[in-house]
Amino acid sequence: MSDKLRAAVVGVGHMGRHHARIYSELPDCELVAVVDADLGRATQITEQHGGKPFNDVSDILGLVDVASVAVPTVYHHIVAKPLIESKISVLIEKPIAQDSTTAEKLLQWAEDSGSIIAVGHSERFNPVVLALKRLEIAPKFIETHRISPFTFRSADIGVVHDMMIHDIDIILHLVKDREYRVTAAGFPVLGKHEDVANARVLFSNGCVANLTASRLATKTERKIRVFNPDAYLSMDYGKKTGIVITKDANLDLLKLARETDFNDISQMANFDFAGMVNIEPLDVDDKVEPLKAEIESFLNAVRTGTEPAVTGKDGAEAVRLAERIVQSLEEHNWNPQR
Missing domain, CATH: 3.30.360.10 (Dihydrodipicolinate Reductase; domain 2)
Incomplete structure (x- = not known):
């Protein structure tokens, strides 16, 4: 693997165009391919962020190390399968698949090939x-x-x-x-x-x-x-x-409040909620x-061979629920x- 990971984005609609932008900005990877069924749209993105435009995912096999899959959900597995089987690690936009059965197939393909699957739960x-x-x-x-x-x-x-x-x-x-x-x-x-x-x-x-x-x-x-x-x-x-x-602002007052009979209205004046608790900004x-941090985490997992922050299994569990x-x-x- 070269010093810079070669990246592709498949599907450059609302989310995919942001993936392309971020790959082009990161110093440790190079956006080399943009794939979209609309070749004109792919060309427009490459003119903005670099790489070459393609309209079929099969055209980039062997050209890239990693790829973001940002096509409509029902096509995730169709697009991801040839990438995974070519040992290309993939970041699949959420949800990983339209159903848990398909999600499990993706996990099995990745296990068989040794590719990494990360899922785009950017929150x-x-x-x-x-x-x-x-x-x-x-x-x-x-x-x-x-x-x-x-x-x-x-x-x-x-x-x-x-x-x-x-x-x-x-x-x-x-x-x-x-x-x-x-x-x-x-x-x-x-x-x-x-x-x-x-x-x-x-x-x-x-x-x-x-x-x-x-x-x-x-x-x-x-x-x-x-x-x-x-x-x-x-x-x-x-x-x-x-x-x-x-x-923890006033534990004694909090203890007293717990022991007070609030059916007696006169007792209510003795208590101030704001004085019992500690309120501070997070x-x-x-x-x-978030999306940049997500992509950086994905690239680091590929580079180091470690689990991504949001694994394919995580994505499948979310789909199951x-x-x-x-x-x-x-x-x-x-x-x-x-």
Whole structure:
């Protein structure tokens, strides 16, 4: 392998063009190929960021060491298979595949060839998630809220695999439990797949996660709240900000509050919530660009032969839970006439 990893991007729509930009900017790799079914679009990207344009992935086998796969989800495995079989390591945009069976095939192909699969769950590299991980909070309850206007970019999948999948991955990353029960509700509005969904996941370790996603909103919001007996964290992925509330500001007052009979209204005046808890901003490095950090992590894994931060197995686990959520919402008895 040369000093610089030779990189390709397959599919240069909304996300793929950003992959191309970042590969072209990194000093330890070279963007050598851009592949798109629309050769004109591929040519436009190479004029901006370098490399040669192609319209078929078979044309780049043997020319590159790594590749980002950013085509529509239903084509991920079709594009990735020849790359993996040619021992090219791949960064596959989320979700890794449209279903868990296909995801497992991708993992098997990679195991057979020795290629690395990383998955583009870029929220893992969001500064608020990195800050949260440093606190080593063991969550008991998690609430996520992810909404946006409909973009028509991912009409091949529903909102669970399109948007909620980010939160599914983060929750699995935090909870470290793979046994769970799921209840969900959701419905399609603009297409054949669900556009709004809410899911409640009860893990065997006792943690509960409540996830809401909608692509029918008039604004964009991406938020997560994490609770445990000692702390509460509220974070905004988009603004890259958060607060941490802990109960160590006045333990004596907190103890007294627990022992007080609040049926006696006169007792309420003796307590001030803000005085019982410690409220401070989450220490966030807001200069981090999540996608750039994701690609740098992928390239480092390829160069060192180590596991990427978000493995193919992680991606498959997220799809597996997403499938359970979709199955539950399909089984939900939705009868607006009653």
